[in-house]
Amino acid sequence: MKVAIPKETAAGERRVALVPDTATKLIAAGLQVSVQAGAGASAYLADSVYQAAGVTVEADESALMKDAGAVLKVQPPDQSEVRLLPRGSVLVSFLQPATDAGIVRALAAQGVTAFSLELVPRISRAQSMDALSSQASASGYKAVLMAAEQLGKFFPMMMTAAGTVAPARVLVMGAGVAGLQAIATARRLGAVVSAYDVRPAVKEEVHSLGATFIELPLESQEGEGGYAREQSEEFLRKQRELIGEHIAKSDVVITTAAVPGRRAPLLVTADMVKGMRPGSIIVDLAAESGGNVELTKAGSDVDVNGVMIMGRRNVPSTMPLHTSQLYARNVANLLLHLVKDGAINLDFQDEITKGACVTHAGEIVSERAKQLLAAAG
Numbered sequence: 001m002k003v004a005i006p007k008e009t010a011a012g013e014r015r016v017a018l019v020p021d022t023a024t025k026l027i028a029a030g031l032q033v034s035v036q037a038g039a040g041a042s043a044y045l046a047d048s049v050y051q052a053a054g055v056t057v058e059a060d061e062s063a064l065m066k067d068a069g070a071v072l073k074v075q076p077p078d079q080s081e082v083r084l085l086p087r088g089s090v091l092v093s094f095l096q097p098a099t100d101a102g103i104v105r106a107l108a109a110q111g112v113t114a115f116s117l118e119l120v121p122r123i124s125r126a127q128s129m130d131a132l133s134s135q136a137s138a139s140g141y142k143a144v145l146m147a148a149e150q151l152g153k154f155f156p157m158m159m160t161a162a163g164t165v166a167p168a169r170v171l172v173m174g175a176g177v178a179g180l181q182a183i184a185t186a187r188r189l190g191a192v193v194s195a196y197d198v199r200p201a202v203k204e205e206v207h208s209l210g211a212t213f214i215e216l217p218l219e220s221q222e223g224e225g226g227y228a229r230e231q232s233e234e235f236l237r238k239q240r241e242l243i244g245e246h247i248a249k250s251d252v253v254i255t256t257a258a259v260p261g262r263r264a265p266l267l268v269t270a271d272m273v274k275g276m277r278p279g280s281i282i283v284d285l286a287a288e289s290g291g292n293v294e295l296t297k298a299g300s301d302v303d304v305n306g307v308m309i310m311g312r313r314n315v316p317s318t319m320p321l322h323t324s325q326l327y328a329r330n331v332a333n334l335l336l337h338l339v340k341d342g343a344i345n346l347d348f349q350d351e352i353t354k355g356a357c358v359t360h361a362g363e364i365v366s367e368r369a370k371q372l373l374a375a376a377g
Helices: 020-028 047-052 061-065 081-082 102-109 124-129 131-150 177-189 199-209 234-247 268-274 320-338 351-356 369-375
Strands: 002-005 031-038 056-058 067-071 090-093 114-115 158-160 161-164 169-173 194-196 253-257 281-284 303-306 305-309 356-360
Touching: 020 031, 020 047, 020 281, 031 158, 047 056, 056 369, 061 067, 061 081, 061 177, 067 320, 081 102, 081 124, 090 320, 102 114, 102 356, 102 369, 124 320, 124 351, 131 177, 131 253, 131 281, 131 305, 131 320, 169 177, 177 253, 194 234, 194 305, 234 268, 268 303, 268 305, 320 351
Parallel strands: 002 031, 002 067, 031 056, 067 090, 090 114, 169 194, 169 253, 253 281, 281 305
Antiparallel strands: 114 356, 158 161, 303 305
């Protein structure tokens, strides 16, 4: 079976869905791997490196897609790419069914069996396929570096002949994968770090990284599998009232709360931003899904009375080599889960296969995707 990896066409996307090291694993499993010329260039992976790993490099996307049994991508395909996908082929990528409803419907009409990495079940057996977590880890790390670059202060305490400089105070909102990586990175840079999460169970993890866990008199919001569940507006209102004073004392606030397929919860209001000291920095990692901060503008940095709100899009793509390596392992593990004896073998009794599949045999088959599409209108 031929596995095709086209060049990403989405604006600003520098990752590639498969790297040479991971391609060798697919080849060892009896698959033929082809990549479009230049697909890895933005991630510093030359065509020659793919060829050395046994991958075929094809210049033309139409030729690449011809007879492909599986297509691996990072971003959802656009309409022109959907038309190139062979009927009956398998697509593995991020699909964002809530915001790309037209693409999901086009994939169904094209007869493509599409798997969305956002919908991979959060179970132990699927951890190696969890691309949301692998990319979130990179986002949390980079968010701290972005804040440190913009902040007009040292992160660590500095003892000099001219006197002692106090360390920066960093508040991380959300102690999931991105949040924990942000905490660890800020601590390594010497900041005094505090963190808040709606799940009291993460308190020990926060403490283990040397940060202070902020406890608010609110009920636990822990959901299935230890992940945060979606909160009610009343809960969020009470949360905002109580967290405001902690935000006002912080030099840097990093917000990481996101619910796949839904609008990000509002955690930081305009009044909270105005209560921060000039020179403070907010990095909103949920900017693409609406933002955790009321004044965030996705894709832009906004100055509000001297407080910088950074709403960068696609933060993982700013570290394309390592994020491509991690993503490639996630994608390859999911593909190999679907393959038996060198061919696609779909078992819809399997929790991973059923959970991640969005379209099959001309229909949208994922109940969760149907719900997201209905909510998106």
